[in-house]
Amino acid sequence: MNLPLTLPEPSRTRDNPGPWWRDAVIYQVYVRSFADGNGDGVGDLLGIRTRLPYLRDLGVDALWITPFYASPMADGGYDVADYRAVDPTLGTLGDIDALVREAHALGLRVIVDIVPNHTSDRHAWFREALAAAPGDAARERYMFRDGRGADGELPPNDWESVFGGPAWTRVPDGSWYLHLFAPEQPDLNWHHPEVRAEFLDILAFWLNLGVDGFRIDVAHGMFKEPTLADIGHDRQISLLGTQALPYFDRDEVHEIYRDWRALLDTYPGDRVAVAEAWVPDAARLALYLRPDELHQAFNFHYLGTDWSAPAFRAVVDDSLAAVADVGAPATWVLSNHDVQRHVTRYGGGPLGQARARAAVLLTLALPGSAYLYQGEELGLPEVTDLPDEVLQDPQWERSGHTDRGRDGCRVPIPWDGTEAPFGFGPPGSRQSWLPVPADWQGLSVQAQRGRPDSMLELYREALRLRRALPGLGGGTLRWIDAPDGCLAFERGAEFVCVVNFGDAPVTIPAYGRQLLAGAPLVAAEAGGVLLPADTAVWWERTAE
CATH class of the missing domain: 3.90.400.10 (Oligo-1,6-glucosidase; Domain 2)
Structure with a gap:
C-alpha cells in the first residue's frame, strides 16, 4: 500500500506544463565525496542533509544520490549486500528518510541509484x-x-x-x-522469476519511503546471450557503447522496464526512472524511452563529443531526433563519477576552464533535462596525481596497475577554509577518504561565492535564468546562421545562444540584451560584438 507523502511543489517559476522531469536540472551527489557529516573522512547522508540549502540556492530541481546501501564497498557501494538497508558508514534508514523529507521541504526531489545487474558477493x-x-x-x-x-x-x-x-x-x-564487473559483483540471472519479483519489491520499498525515482545502474545489462558464445576480441571494454555485445543491450531487458514503469505509475508525484545505458547509437537508446518504459536515459554520446561545432551540432540533432520518435525528452550531461571531469577532458588549465564555461551555457540552453556532476559548478579538474597507495577503484588492481581508474573524478569537493580538505567534514576535521589537492582553496564554494567571474556564479546565474525564461527547458530548437566554427540557435522567439568553438574571436550580431556570457564581449569595429574563442553567450532578443 502506498504511504501518504508530502511531495515538493513544482520548483520552476515559469508556466511549464507537463511532468517535472521533462526539463529538470538534476545534480549528481557521489555520496562518499560530497560532504562528511560525522568527521570520519567519508561523505555520508548526514553530510548531504547539511548541504541541501546549497543545492536549493544553486538552483537545481533534484539530486541523484549514488548507492548508500549496505555494502562491503568493493566498488564504492555499487556492490550491494542489502538493498533495503543503509551502510553504517553512510548513515541509517532514519537518515535517508529525513533527507528525503528535508529535501522535499526545500522544493528538491530525490532520485536514488538502483543496481540490478549484479549484487555483492556478500549478499x-x-x-x-x-x-x-x-x-x-x-x-x-x-x-x-x-x-x-x-x-x-x-x-x-x-x-x-x-x-x-x-x-x-x-x-x-x-x-x-x-561477473561483468569485479569478482565481488556476481551477475544476477534475470530469467529467474524470483529475481524479477525481488526487484519490484525493492523499488516499492523506496517509493514508499518517498524517493522520487531511480537512476538504473548498467540499465543495458541484466540479460546475456543464451549460448555464451565467444566474442573473439581483446579489450572488449573498448567496444562498449560503439557496437553490439552479447551481454549488453539485449531486447529482453525492455520486458523488465515495462514492469517497472507500471509500478512507478501507481505512485503519485511523477516518479521517474533514468537509464544508465551505454548503447551504440541514439536510436538504440530511444528504445529504453518508449512511453511504457523508462522516462529518461543519459546521453553519453553528448558527453563524449569532441570540442568542435560540427560534432556538437551532429550529436544535438541526432539526440533530439531519436527521442522525438518516442515522445521523450533529451538529456544532456558533461561529467559523472565514471568519466574524466570535463575541465580536464577539454584541455585542462585556462583552456579547459573556458571550454567548460561555454559547454554549460550550451547544455543548459538545449531542450530537455540536464544533469550536473558535483563539483563541476566549481570548475574542478580531474586529479591525475593521486598517490598509488590511496587508489581504491577496482579498475586499478584488475588492470594490473595500468589503468588508474575513476578515483580522480571522485575526490571530495572543497567547501571552505584554508586547509585541505576544505570543510569536507565538520569543523576541525582534517580527514578525507581521498586527498584533496592543497591548491583547491581558490576553487572552494567559499572562495567563489559572490565573485561575479567565478564558475559557481556562472552556474547560479545560468540556472536562475533557465527557470525564469519561458523559452528554456522543454520545447524545440532552431539553428540560425553563425560564423564558421560557431553554433547559434533560437529557443522560442526571444532567446538566442551562440557558441564559438574556434581558437580566435569572431564577430557576431548583437541579438538584443546580453543575458550571460562565459567571458566579456567587446564591440566589433564593423558592428556587432566580438565573441572570444571557446566562449558562449545568451541573448534576449529585443525589437529592432
Missing part, C-alpha cells in the same frame, strides 16, 4: 549459492556455469570484465560464476 543470495552444490536451485539466481577444458579449468567463454581481466571466477567446487 545473502550469493552466500547461499556458494554454500549450495553445483546444480542446486540456490545457484539459479546467478550465472553459474561449467568451465571448458579437460577438467573445466578454463572459463566458460572469453568474456572480459569491464574492470579488466576475465569476467569469470572459479569457486572451490569447480564451477564458474559470471
